[in-house]
Amino acid sequence: MEFNLKIWRQKNAKDKGHFETYHVSGIEEDTSFLEMLDILNDDLIRKGADPVAVDKGSHTSGPVSFDHDCREGICGACSLYVDGRAHGPDDHVTTCQLFMRHFKDGATITVEPWRSAAFPVIKDLVVDRTAFDKILQAGGFISVRTGSAQDANAILIPHETAEESMDAAACIGCGACVATCKNGSAMLFVAARVSSLSLLPQGRPEAAKRAKAMVAKMDELGFGNCTNTRACEMECPKGISVEHIARLNREFLKAKFRD
C-alpha cells in the first residue's frame, strides 16, 4: 500500500508550525499506523543524511517526533489526530493499535497533534500533557499511609460496584477526550478518576473534597467547560462512559451544597 501523509511540523513551542506532505510506499496491510511513521522516519533520516537527496529537494525537517511507548494500547502516550479523529478512524483503539488496513490504498492522510490550549505543542506531534498530572495532584488519590491499611477483605465491595469502578479506572490519560471536545474540556478525564474512587467505600471520606479540588484545578489550567456533546465518549479508546460525568456532577453539587 502507499499513502500521502500530510503531517504537522513544528520545531518547538514557539514555532508557528506548518504541514508538510510525504509519500510512503511498500506498506503492508498489517503494519500499524505508528510503524508506518517509523518507516517514514527511516526514510527521512536516510534522505536527510544524503546531501544529494537534499540538493534534489528532499525535506530537511528531519524525522517526525511523536509520543509513543507501549504500542499495545495501555500506556496512553500516543496521541495523534488522524484525519480529523483522535486516534484515527477505528473505534476503541489508541493510535498504536490502528492498522493500515483501515485506510484506502493511495489515500492522503492528515496527521496532527492534539489541539488544546491546555496541551501546548512541544515539537511536531508531541504535546505537553502535564496539566493532567496537575489535576490528579489536586486530589486524585486516597490519603492512606504506606503500611497502615487493614486486611484487604475487611472492606467488602459488591462485584458490580468493583466492576463499575474498574470501568472508570480503565482511563489511560491519553487526552483524546480533550482533543475531541469542541470546548477542550477535561471533564471525562476528571470524571473517570472521581467516579472510580467515589464508588468505593475507601474513596468516600474524601469524595466531596476531591471533586471540588480537581474541578477547580481543571478550570485553572485552561480546560473548557462541558456542554454534554458526548463527543469525548465516542472517541475514548477505552470506551469510558459520560455517565461518569453525571456522577462527578453529583459529587460536585453535593460538595457545593455543603459549603
Add this chain to the structure above:
Amino acid sequence: MADKLISKIPDGPLAEKWTRRKSEIRLVSPNNRRKLEIIVVGTGLGGSSAAATLGELGYNVKVFCISDSPRRAHSIAAQGGINAAKNYQNDNDSVYRLFYDTIKGGDYRSREANVYRLAEVSSAIIDQCVAEGIPFAREYGGYLANRSFGGVQVSRTFYARGQTGQQLLLGAYAALNRQIAAGTVKSYPRHEMLDLVVINGQAKGIIARNLVTGKLERFGAHAVVIATGGYGRTFFLTTNAMNSNGSAAWECYKKGAYFANPCFAQIHPTCIPVHGDQQCKLTLMSESLRNDGRIWVPKFKEDVDKLRKHQIKPSQIAEDRRDYYLERRYPAFGNLVPRDVASRAAKERCDAGFGVNETGLAVFLDFKDAIARLGHQRVQERYGNLFDMYYKITNSSPWEEPMMIYPAIHYTMGGIWVDYDLQTTIPGLYAIGEANFSDHGGNRLGASALMQGLADGYFVLPVTIADYLSHKFNEPKTDTSAPEFDEAEKAVQARIDRVFAIKGKEPVDAIHKKLGNIMWEYVGMAREKKGLETAIEKIHQLKDYFYKNVCVPGSQYEFNQELEKALRLEDFLEIGELMARDALNREESCGGHFRIEHQTPEGEAQRDDEHFMYVAAWEYKGENQLPELHKESLNYQYIKVATRNYKD
C-alpha cells in the same frame, strides 16, 4: 575485590530474618529526614511506590522519568495479576509455599532470604492497594477474587481484569501525586539519567538530560535509587515498551556497581508472531490462554507448504495430520508447561521446518476443542477480550481459525547486584524492582514481577535505606559544582558530541534491529559455546559499524528522539556483549538460560549445581577490558534442591 559481595543476609531462622534485620536497622528521626535528599530514577511500580513512601516519611525526594508522566512507565502494561500469600481461597497457601514456588520456579538460582521476605510482605501489598482504591476483581459476596497461574497449585493471584499492572501503577502514581502535592517529592518528567555521580566512593547524584530543552542538568542527593526496569530491549523486538532501556543501570555498572546474572532473560511463549520486517514491537497474549488452548503444528511438510501459500486454512487440516507437540512431549503437563519449556519446544518445531506462517516462525494455539467442550458463551467469558485484541491486531478471528503465536523476549531476571538491603556495591546506590537481580533466579513465575516491584518500593527499601542515611544527616547537601559532577557532565557531553559527529547514513533503529537479530539468533532460546563466541565477535563488529555509520539528525538542544535512541543503543551494544559473556560462562542449562551442550537425552535443561550454584556478578574494568567475574555462592538451607520434571 570479592569482599564487596557481602549479601548481608541476617542470621537466625528464615522466617525471622526480616524481623531481625528491621530491628537492627538504625532509624532517622523525622526532623533529620527533612535534611536528607534522595533521588529515585524510574516511576514504574518500584520507583513510584518508593518515591511516594520515602516522601511520606519526610525525606526530600526527586523522582525522574523519561516519559511525559510517571503513569506511562511500562509496569502499566502488565496484564495477568499479582501474587500474594493471603490464603483467601483456603487452599492451604502460605508464605512458605509462595517462597518455595518462587525459588523452584527460578530453578534454584535466587537467594532464599530475599525470596522469603518477598513472600512475607506480599499480603501487606494487597492491603495497601485495596486501601488506595484499586478495583480488584470481586466475588458476588464482595470478597476479593483470585485466579491461578502457571507453576503453582493454589489460587493466589489478585487481578483487575487484564489490566492489573495498570491499576497497581495508577495506585502508586496516585500515592506519588499526593506527595508531590504535599511538596515532599519533586517530579522531573521527560528527564533521562545519563550518568551516576560518585564522590569518595559513594553515590551522590546524577547527570540527566532534559528531554525537552536538551540541556544536561545536575542533581545531587544523599542516596540514589535505580528503578528503571530491565534490559530486554537489547533484543530489539520484545514485549517491552519502545522506550524501555537498560541505560541507567548500565551507567551504574560502569561506575562500579556489579551486574548480576545478565544472561537470565525470560522468553514468553505466547506472543503474536512477527509479521514482517517493518515491525518494531511484539504483543503478548496472556498466559491464561494456555488453560484451554491447544498448541500444534502440522505433522506433514506438505500441509506446511500449503498453509504458507494460503492454499488451505488451518481449520481444514485433519486431526490425524496435526502434531500437538507439547501434549506429545510432556503428557503430564501438556500445554501448561512453564514458559521456558513451552518456548523452547515451539522453536524446536519451527527450526525443523514446521512453522505455520510465511516467516516460518509461528505455531497454532487452537480453541476449537474448547469451544466444542465449553460452548461459545463460556469461552467468551474467559477469553473474549483477548480474542478481540488478537482480532484487532491480526484481522483473523480465533473463533474461526487458530491463533498464531511465537515466543518473544519479555523480562530480564538479571540486573544490578544488590545485598539484602537492596544496596549495590556502591554505597548509597540502591536498585529495586526488575532493575535488580535478586528474587527470580533463572526464571520468573507469572504475576511475581508486580509483587516484587511493590514489595521493594513500599515495604523494603524505605526501611533499609535508613540504615545508610542514619550516618548522613549531618552531611551538607551535595554540592553539584564538585569536580566529580564536572567530570561526569563532561563525559556525557563527550558521548553526545561523539554520536552527532559520526554523520553516517543509517538510522539508529536499523542498527538496533541488527543487534536484535544477533541476540535472538545466538543469545536467544538456545545457546551454545560457538554461537556465543560468534555473537561477541559480531557485536564488536556492529559496535564499530555503529560508530562509523549511525546518523543522528538534529541537534542536542531540542526534543530529539533519535539522540535518545542513539545513546541507549550504545549501551545495548555493551549489555548484549555482557549477556553473551555471562551465557558463555554459565556452562549449564538453567531456567531461561538453555545451553545446547547441557541437556538430558530427552532434550531437557540440565543444571550443574556443583559448579554453578552461584550468582555471577560482573565488575566493569574499563573500556575494551574484559569484565571481572565475582561469585556469590547460593546456600540453600531450607529448601531441598531438585530437578524440575514436567513429563510425569
